[in-house]
Amino acid sequence: MRTLITWCALALAAVVSAAPAKECAHKVKESIPPPRLWVKERPAPKDLTIELRIALPQPNFFELERHLYEVSDPFHERYGQHLSKEEVEALVTPHPESIHSVNEWLASHGLTESALTRSPANDWVRVKVPISLAEKMLDTEYHVWRHTKDDNYIVRTTSYSLPENLHEHIDLVQPTTLFSTLRGMDTTFRFSQDTPAPLSADAPPINIPSASGGKVDASCNTTITISCIQQLYNAVGFKPSGKNGNQIGITGYLEQFANIADLQSFYADQRPDALNSSFKFISVKGGLNNQSIEEAGAEANLDVQFAFGLTHPIPGTFYSTAGRPPFKPDVLTPTNTNEPYTDWLDFVLSHPNPPQSISTSYADDEQTVPESFAKRACNGFAQLGARGVSLMFSSGDGGVGDGDSDPATQQCFTNDGRNKTQFVPLFPPACPFVTSVGGTVHVPETAVFFSGGGFSNLVGVYILSFVSQFLNKLPKGTYAGLFNPKGRAIPDVAAQADFFRIFLSGRIISIGGTSAASPTFAGIVALLNDARLSKKLPSLGFLNPLLYAIGANFPKGFNDITIGNNPGCGTPGFNATKGWDPVTGLGTPNFGVLKDIVTGPLARF
Ligand SMILES: *[C@@H]1O[C@H](CO)[C@@H](O)[C@H](O)[C@H]1NC(C)=O
Numbered sequence: 001m002r003t004l005i006t007w008c009a010l011a012l013a014a015v016v017s018a019a020p021a022k023e024c025a026h027k028v029k030e031s032i033p034p035p036r037l038w039v040k041e042r043p044a045p046k047d048l049t050i051e052l053r054i055a056l057p058q059p060n061f062f063e064l065e066r067h068l069y070e071v072s073d074p075f076h077e078r079y080g081q082h083l084s085k086e087e088v089e090a091l092v093t094p095h096p097e098s099i100h101s102v103n104e105w106l107a108s109h110g111l112t113e114s115a116l117t118r119s120p121a122n123d124w125v126r127v128k129v130p131i132s133l134a135e136k137m138l139d140t141e142y143h144v145w146r147h148t149k150d151d152n153y154i155v156r157t158t159s160y161s162l163p164e165n166l167h168e169h170i171d172l173v174q175p176t177t178l179f180s181t182l183r184g185m186d187t188t189f190r191f192s193q194d195t196p197a198p199l200s201a202d203a204p205p206i207n208i209p210s211a212s213g214g215k216v217d218a219s220c221n222t223t224i225t226i227s228c229i230q231q232l233y234n235a236v237g238f239k240p241s242g243k244n245g246n247q248i249g250i251t252g253y254l255e256q257f258a259n260i261a262d263l264q265s266f267y268a269d270q271r272p273d274a275l276n277s278s279f280k281f282i283s284v285k286g287g288l289n290n291q292s293i294e295e296a297g298a299e300a301n302l303d304v305q306f307a308f309g310l311t312h313p314i315p316g317t318f319y320s321t322a323g324r325p326p327f328k329p330d331v332l333t334p335t336n337t338n339e340p341y342t343d344w345l346d347f348v349l350s351h352p353n354p355p356q357s358i359s360t361s362y363a364d365d366e367q368t369v370p371e372s373f374a375k376r377a378c379n380g381f382a383q384l385g386a387r388g389v390s391l392m393f394s395s396g397d398g399g400v401g402d403g404d405s406d407p408a409t410q411q412c413f414t415n416d417g418r419n420k421t422q423f424v425p426l427f428p429p430a431c432p433f434v435t436s437v438g439g440t441v442h443v444p445e446t447a448v449f450f451s452g453g454g455f456s457n458l459v460g461v462y463i464l465s466f467v468s469q470f471l472n473k474l475p476k477g478t479y480a481g482l483f484n485p486k487g488r489a490i491p492d493v494a495a496q497a498d499f500f501r502i503f504l505s506g507r508i509i510s511i512g513g514t515s516a517a518s519p520t521f522a523g524i525v526a527l528l529n530d531a532r533l534s535k536k537l538p539s540l541g542f543l544n545p546l547l548y549a550i551g552a553n554f555p556k557g558f559n560d561i562t563i564g565n566n567p568g569c570g571t572p573g574f575n576a577t578k579g580w581d582p583v584t585g586l587g588t589p590n591f592g593v594l595k596d597i598v599t600g601p602l603a604r605f
């Protein structure tokens with residue numbers, strides 16, 4: 001790596017004295033216009049503690065990316081040769097000079113090693129400081145901001161600075177410009193008496209040629225159970241080993257707890273052979289696990305019941321990550337919180353054997369996540385992929401964008417101060433290193449109207465041929481200016497996403513959202529991994545290159561969804577079409593076909 005010594009660093013070096021190191025003048029590192037719908041209320045309390053999270057550059061990330069694509073490309077000779085934790089860390093570690101410069105800067109503010117927490121690769125440093133010190137370090141002023149719609153509060157700034165000599169040694173500092181909108185993707189929620197009446201028990205099964213036995217119970221049209229998923233996705237009769245090292249994980253945020261009593265009721269209802277089994281609970285940064293049945297979370301219960309119900313006896317893990325990004329200034333919160341994905345990433349990256357299939361049903365509007373931060377979080381997901389972990393994310397519940405809640409306009413605006421109308425994709429599903437899962441409904445399957453889809457402002461190369469096939473069919477000028485046709489396209493795949501029958505606080509409810517689709521798809525991936533691990537084949541890891549290769553070569557691996565659209569932002573959204581589309585991606589999985597592809601001679605392509 002080239003060593004760049006700025007005039008200022010030279011000037012500092014020339015000051016040969018025992019005097020404390022002087023800093024270069026501060027220069028703005030990042031600045032954003034006031035984010036839409038947030039208003040500045042008052043200066044932040046000076047003694048409020050925040051945890052600064054500092055990202056040091058990863059000068060060899062392009063190397064990690066090369067390894068990632070090689071070991072994830074089924075046509076490559078290195079397919080499946082995932083990297084070890086140590087190999088990945090070596091590829092994202094910062095230059096020693098960056099570590100040294102940042103250490104000096106922190107020390108000049110009285111922050112020495114014992115105050116710091118470092119990621120395993122040393123590419124992130126965290127330190128708790130009072131607002132007064134953060135303001136000095138970043139030459140900024142923090143304020144309490146209020147969201148005008150939901151009255152949430154957050155402590156942030158729209159601009160921060162760093163000494164000029166540090167600009168090349170620090171990618172970003174948060175919390176500063178990140179006005180996050182993290183939310184669960186469990187959009188529809190009804191008590192089961194509000195769901196459409198199930199067809200009578202003796203209604204004839206629905207003919208679905210790709211399903212197990214070519215038929216699916218009629219009841220699955222309006223009530224999704226574990227058995228429905230097994231039938232529809234051709235997985236009836238597959239018995240995972242559960243003892244070959246395979247695991248599945250579910251992440252939980254926003255103080256959502258998966259209730260064990262509800263899980264047992266669910267098992268009694270839908271998976272009696274799993275009764276008495278449970279999952280491993282892991283607390284990340286003090287994430288709670290309140291098992292009081294009233295505290296059960298709809299999102300967490302849905303994710304856990306379907307992911308673990310589909311994959312029993314594969315060992316399951318539920319991660320509860322602390323932090324509710326909207327900060328409540330009236331509550332005595334000891335520390336303000338950061339974007340929790342990175343807390344979870346730090347944690348899971350530090351573990352030698354994370355689950356090989358992990359589902360997350362939470363996301364932010366991409367435009368509320370500064371690109372600097374999105375890139376670094378996305379790079380973290382790439383590290384897990386290189387280690388053989390498949391990451392599934394719900395694609396979103398607002399179609400091409402949630403829009404304003406004013407039903408008259410339903411417009412979607414950019415967050416950059418220009419009030420430009422634009423579709424709003426979600427992050428992390430927009431990260432090219434994760435698998436984004438959209439939604440379907442009914443049997444035979446059609447796209448569900450809320451299925452998040454569209455085009456990100458991040459880049460994702462491997463799907464371009466599919467995307468151009470779609471875009472070429474789109475009438476010229478369709479939604480011109482509303483989306484970035486060169487961006488990473490969302491979603492990659494889909495699964496059922498409505499009328500899921502689960503237990504919540506002791507009651508049966510029917511729930512939907514791409515929140516249902518992601519753990520379902522992750523469950524199918526865990527079953528595929530189980531079949532592979534039993535044959536001593538490596539886990540599937542970063543899935544997308546494989547999924548698109550299957551889409552191109554073995555179209556029967558997915559059930560193509562061609563009916564439906566995903567309205568949003570006051571438009572009808574995109575249409576589900578033959579082939580890939582920005583509503584349901586490649587389609588829903590056919591486990592039986594996929595298993596033969598990933599375990600049979602076809603595995604070599
Ligand atoms: C499934 O339910 C939908 C919506 O209620 C209905 O339009 C459709 O006809 C049903 N399909 C079958 C096969 O019964």
Ligand SMILES: *[C@@H]1O[C@H](CO)[C@@H](O)[C@H](O)[C@H]1NC(C)=O
Binds near residue numbers: 272273274275276
């Ligand atoms: C679960 O535990 C109960 C009580 O210990 C027992 O009666 C039952 O057989 C167990 N069920 C299974 C499937 O292991």
Ligand SMILES: *[C@@H]1O[C@H](CO)[C@@H](O)[C@H](O)[C@H]1NC(C)=O
Binds near residue numbers: 291
């Ligand atoms: C946890 O559950 C108990 C009841 O068991 C309740 O009183 C308490 O408020 C809950 N704690 C949190 C942090 O939600």
Ligand SMILES: *[C@@H]1O[C@H](CO)[C@@H](O)[C@H](O)[C@H]1NC(C)=O
Binds near residue numbers: 417418419
């Ligand atoms: C954007 O819209 C908000 C209200 O939603 C308005 O207050 C603001 O002036 C607008 N800004 C521009 C640049 O049009």
Ligand SMILES: *[C@@H]1O[C@H](CO)[C@@H](O)[C@H](O)[C@H]1NC(C)=O
Binds near residue numbers: 478
């Ligand atoms: C979706 O399909 C309808 C009906 O064929 C058509 O009128 C509409 O233009 C299509 N929309 C897009 C965005 O392709």
